[in-house]
Amino acid sequence: MARVFKGVLFPAAVLVFWEFAARSGLLKAESLSSPIAIFRAAVGVVVDGSLFKAALETFGGAVGGLVVGATAGILVGVAFGLSRHLSQLMRVSTEALRPIPSVALIPLALLIHGYGFKMESSIVAFSCFWPLLIITESAVRGIEPRLLEVARMLNFSLRERVTKIVLPAALPRIFVGLRLAAAVSLVVAVTVEITANPMGLGYALIVAQESMRPDRVFAFIGWIGLIGWALNASLLRAQQRWFGRMGNWAEQSS
Amino acid sequence: MKKQHGVLMWFASLGVLAALVGLWQLAAHLELVSPVFFPAPLRSFESLWDQMGTADFWLAFRETLTRMVLGFVTASVAGVALGAAIGLSPRLRAYVEPTLELIRPLPASAMIPVFVLLIGLNDRMIVTAIAFSSLWPVLLNTVHGFKTIEPRLLEVARILHLSRLEMVWKIALPNALPDIFAGLRLALTVSLILAVVAEMLAGTIGLGQNITLAARSFRSADLYAGIIVLGAVGYVSNILLQRAEQHLLRWRTP
Amino acid sequence: MSQATSPVLSVTGLDFTVGSLNILNDISLTVHEKEFVCIVGASGCGKTTLLRLMGGLLSPTQGQVLYRGRAIDGPDPELAVVFQDYGRALLPWRTVAGNVELALEARRVPKNERAPIIRDMLERVGLAERADAYPIQLSGGMQQRLQIARCMAQAPQVLLMDEPFGALDAMTRQTLQDEVARLCADAGVTVVFITHDLEEAIYLGDRVISMDKHPGRLSETLTIDLERPRDQLTTREDARFLAYRHRLFNLLPPGH
Numbered sequence: 001m002a003r004v005f006k007g008v009l010f011p012a013a014v015l016v017f018w019e020f021a022a023r024s025g026l027l028k029a030e031s032l033s034s035p036i037a038i039f040r041a042a043v044g045v046v047v048d049g050s051l052f053k054a055a056l057e058t059f060g061g062a063v064g065g066l067v068v069g070a071t072a073g074i075l076v077g078v079a080f081g082l083s084r085h086l087s088q089l090m091r092v093s094t095e096a097l098r099p100i101p102s103v104a105l106i107p108l109a110l111l112i113h114g115y116g117f118k119m120e121s122s123i124v125a126f127s128c129f130w131p132l133l134i135i136t137e138s139a140v141r142g143i144e145p146r147l148l149e150v151a152r153m154l155n156f157s158l159r160e161r162v163t164k165i166v167l168p169a170a171l172p173r174i175f176v177g178l179r180l181a182a183a184v185s186l187v188v189a190v191t192v193e194i195t196a197n198p199m200g201l202g203y204a205l206i207v208a209q210e211s212m213r214p215d216r217v218f219a220f221i222g223w224i225g226l227i228g229w230a231l232n233a234s235l236l237r238a239q240q241r242w243f244g245r246m247g248n249w250a251e252q253s254s
Numbered sequence: 255m256k257k258q259h260g261v262l263m264w265f266a267s268l269g270v271l272a273a274l275v276g277l278w279q280l281a282a283h284l285e286l287v288s289p290v291f292f293p294a295p296l297r298s299f300e301s302l303w304d305q306m307g308t309a310d311f312w313l314a315f316r317e318t319l320t321r322m323v324l325g326f327v328t329a330s331v332a333g334v335a336l337g338a339a340i341g342l343s344p345r346l347r348a349y350v351e352p353t354l355e356l357i358r359p360l361p362a363s364a365m366i367p368v369f370v371l372l373i374g375l376n377d378r379m380i381v382t383a384i385a386f387s388s389l390w391p392v393l394l395n396t397v398h399g400f401k402t403i404e405p406r407l408l409e410v411a412r413i414l415h416l417s418r419l420e421m422v423w424k425i426a427l428p429n430a431l432p433d434i435f436a437g438l439r440l441a442l443t444v445s446l447i448l449a450v451v452a453e454m455l456a457g458t459i460g461l462g463q464n465i466t467l468a469a470r471s472f473r474s475a476d477l478y479a480g481i482i483v484l485g486a487v488g489y490v491s492n493i494l495l496q497r498a499e500q501h502l503l504r505w506r507t508p
Numbered sequence: 509m510s511q512a513t514s515p516v517l518s519v520t521g522l523d524f525t526v527g528s529l530n531i532l533n534d535i536s537l538t539v540h541e542k543e544f545v546c547i548v549g550a551s552g553c554g555k556t557t558l559l560r561l562m563g564g565l566l567s568p569t570q571g572q573v574l575y576r577g578r579a580i581d582g583p584d585p586e587l588a589v590v591f592q593d594y595g596r597a598l599l600p601w602r603t604v605a606g607n608v609e610l611a612l613e614a615r616r617v618p619k620n621e622r623a624p625i626i627r628d629m630l631e632r633v634g635l636a637e638r639a640d641a642y643p644i645q646l647s648g649g650m651q652q653r654l655q656i657a658r659c660m661a662q663a664p665q666v667l668l669m670d671e672p673f674g675a676l677d678a679m680t681r682q683t684l685q686d687e688v689a690r691l692c693a694d695a696g697v698t699v700v701f702i703t704h705d706l707e708e709a710i711y712l713g714d715r716v717i718s719m720d721k722h723p724g725r726l727s728e729t730l731t732i733d734l735e736r737p738r739d740q741l742t743t744r745e746d747a748r749f750l751a752y753r754h755r756l757f758n759l760l761p762p763g764h
Contacts, residue, residue, distance in 0.1 A: 007352030014353075021424045042450045092267040093274065099488035101443070104481050106461075107469030110478065112291045187361040194363050195451050202364070211365035217367050221360065229357035268661035409565055414581040414614035414662065424610065428601040503603040504641045 033214035035187065036213035039221035051223055058200035060117055062189040065124020070181050072125070073132025077083075078166060080133070081140025090181030094133075102127040105155060106196050116199070120192045127188040128181040133237055179235045186228050201227075210251045290474050298478035305479055311464075318449055319461040319487065321377065325384025326445040330438055333389050337396025338435075342426060347401060354394060362387035362444050362453050369454070380452040386446050388441035394436025399430030432506070435499045442495055446488050461487070514541045517587075517666055519561060523570035524557055531557050533723040536592070539666070544692060544699045546713035547726075548706055550760060554724025556592075556670050557704045562700060563589045563668045571620060575666070579692045581621060585614055588664035592671045594652040598643045604630065604654055605639040611661035629657040634693060656688065667692060669701045673708070680749035682740050687710060689738065706756045711738055711747060718759045727757055 015035045021027040022034030033041075045051040080087035102123050113119040147169055151161045152158035167174075193202025201224050275295050281287050282294035298387055305311040340346050366383050373379040411421045453462030465480035515538045522535040524695055531554045539545050543586040549555050560566045562573055564583040574578045575587065583589070591597040599607055605626050612622045633653040643651055652672055659667060672688075673681040689712055690697050703709050709716045716730045730752055743749055 003348065004347045010349040011353045011356075028372075032368075068415070088263040088445050089270050091264065095489075096271060099492060100481060100485035101447050101450060101488055103447050103454075104465065105482040107465045107477055108453070108481065111469045111472070111474065153453050168494040181361065187363075191363040191447070192453060194366060205364060205367045209370055210373070214368070214371050216370065221364050222366070222368045224364055225356065225360045228361075229356070233357060262548055289726050404596050406591055406593060409583070409589070409591075410597055410610075412565070413563065413587070413609060415583075416614055418612070424613075425599065428599070431601075481600065503601075505603075505644070 003048075030212065030213055032214065033218055037175055037215040038218040038222070041213070041215040042222055045204075045216065045223070047218055049221075053228040054199075054201045054204040054220075055223070055227065057117075057192045058186070058189050058193065058202070061120035061192070061197075061200060062124055062185040064117065064121035064179055065126075065189070066128050066185040068121065069125035069185075070178060071129030072176075073181075074136045077128075077133045077136025078140055078162060078170075080137040081170075082162075082166065087137065095154075098130055101194060103191060106192060115197055120189055120197050120200070123192050124185045124188045127184050129165045131180050132174070132177045135180075136170060136174055139173035142173075172239075175239055175243065179232065179239065181234055183228065183232055186224075186231065190224060212244055267502050293474045293478060295478075297475040298482065301473075301475040302479035302482055304500070311472045312437055313484070314460050314464050317377075317458070318453065318462065321380050321384060321452075321460070322334070322487075322491075324444045325448070326441060327384060327386055328381075328385040329388035329445070330392050330443055332385075333437065333441070334396050334434055335394025337437075338392045338400050338422070338426070338430070340393075341397040341400025341430070342422065342443070344401075347397070350399070354390075354397070357390060358394060362390070362448055366448070366452055366455060375456040375458075377458060379447065380456060380458065383452050384445050388445045391440035392434070392437040395433045396430060399433025399437075400426055402433075403429050431503060434502070435495070439492070439495060440498075442491055446484070446491070448482065448497040515574075516543075516578055517700070518574045519558075519562065519571065520574070521571035522558075522568050522573070523555050524554070524561060524566070524714045525569045530723040532561070533725050535724070535726055537717065537726060538612035539698055539700055542696055542698055544689075544712060544714045546701045547688075547719055548703055548709045548716060548756065548760065549719030549724070550721055551704060553719045553721030555704075555719055558719075558724065559589070559670050559700065561670050563587050565589070573739050581751065585611070586665045586692060588659035588662045588667050590655055590659050590667065590669040590672045591653075592650070592674050594655045594672070594675075595643070597655055598658075600643050602647070603640050604635055607643065607654055608658050608661045611658050615661075615663065629661045632656060632660070632694075633657045633687065639647065644737045647680075647710065648676050648720065649684060652676065652684065653687070656691070660691065664697055667697045667699045671702050671704065674704070675684060679707070686738075686740065688712070689736075693736065706753060706760070707744065710734075710752045710756065711740075711743060716752070717755065718756060728755075730755060 020037045064103055105123055105126060109119040109122050113122065143166060147165050151165045156164065189200065190202040193200040199202060201220055205217055205220050208220060267318045276385050279295050282289060282292060288485050340350055365386060369379045373382060407425050411425055450462035453460040456462060461480060461484055468476040468480055516536040520536050522532055524532040535558060547555050559664045561568055564587060599610065606628045608629050609622055612625060621647060627636060630639055633652055633656055635650060635657060638646065643654065646654065673684055685708060701712055710732055713732050716732060718727050720727050734746060734748060
């Protein structure tokens, strides 16, 4: 109990000081707003539906990109994991593409797709591809060699080997990668919206900033954080429920 | 023998990349792909070469890099100092850690609108945004590094009657270095991303601005050249950090 | 046989309770100058706790630990502790020499005087060739030797050793037993040595004290009347050694 109290004390004190500073003119309320105003705005965006609409748009971009990028990453990761030669041959190519910051591709995506859903999800897909590629490749490499020997003994075809042995064995770690990619997809989607795409939560932030409404800016930031936290927490719970019983394959809970 | 094989494979891998680029060049030449969206690689390299001969390019390069480095270094120093203080004090941690965990899932770029409101659309805003966002990975990882010191080593420090300063410098800090570097690597990525995003928003001179303008005027070769440059910046900065890490942590590899 | 008889470390009426669990009950023990005292007991009888209390890493619930007559209130470099989990007690980011140097830094030995001391310590434990290696490159036995060298570099009066060879294979254990016996005799340190290995205790000790468990209590003390230096083959076949072994075996519960 004391632990919860201590944890709450610091942010509570900050909020109280902030409110006081805003009211007494110590802080420029036009730029930074105040906790109470922010709270009101946070409720307001729910009530007027703007949060729901923006969140749906962001989710659309994020999920669309996640599905494409993660699937591609997993497939290539499995291929690389099973064939060391393939992985080595593609080494320079992957090392050349990976360091490109996804945001650097925004103008390119804009050029090809124009504004909208496709442009955003293609950037998200690019961002989600890499973590899943790396994690899947590592997971496949780390599969108990004994299991692969069993597959050979049973004369499994490649497809059977992948679907019955490789994927199930690598699944827990792949799921951890998916959790990571989900968080990345949200962050990248919002970033793309802030930078260029006029839709979603990121764009709502820009609109609020341009209309000089810091209360709405912070309100949306708070909602973005909450949504991100809730997403990660529920995926973590799913992971523990589905994979917890089978022994501790997937390691950290972060 | 193994090393020779490794080098050979690397060259083969380089060959694969060259072959893929060659295929692209061929496709562009035969107009199988749109020259606007996927210009011939040779044109992009040509553009890169030409650009590197202009003073404007290097000005933009310097601007972006200066902001990125300034923000990154500020964030790193502050992050390590604060992280050490928080990580070493169980009392401080009890109050502050829950708040830190709340901040963790926030997209780094989401705070940019706040800084725009506070500071305006200029260089100072960009550096502040970079520093602020890069701070968190360093801070969080440093806290973790300082709070997870091998208890046996702490006992050795007590037995030897090491002063607090000695304990921090000789035991806590080296122990925390791997975590600190993990945080620094993340912060570096964030710095580059934020630099590009903030530039695109503020419209100031820089590499981000370059590719935005190139896309707007359909100068796709220039665009691709700009992407290559940004990729190279990401790659080289990461290599430099890696080298530093390898040197300081050489006690890790058997 | 112990040489002088002045008490170096003494424990009187020591009690240690955690919550409702009484781990140690009414422990009294005196260790004399240059003595090599071994404490044996089954796993979980509290021997490690006793050692940590003697080293000042824990505070007793009742009773006191006296070092040369004064009550201790915390750890001290003169009471060097050799931990069982040696890997965790070494600084992985320092070389072998660097780890030994840590003790010299603590003693505030001037920089220009350190090198010969470090070399001497490493030679005594047979690690002089590996001075520039990192702990991760050493075997378990070498790592434990390094820890011992670091502890000896503290110029301790007392060496408290917590099952130092428990994690090592039998051959390494035997080699290190002889090395430690020689080291401690040469340096003239007083030793309290914890082990669950009866034969090791008899082989090394001047006195062997057995410990019961639940709660931990010292029961019998055996004075070991065997000549030094001891030999892995001949001493262990000596009739007296076997007699001591019998006595101890009957004292301690079966299947420990």
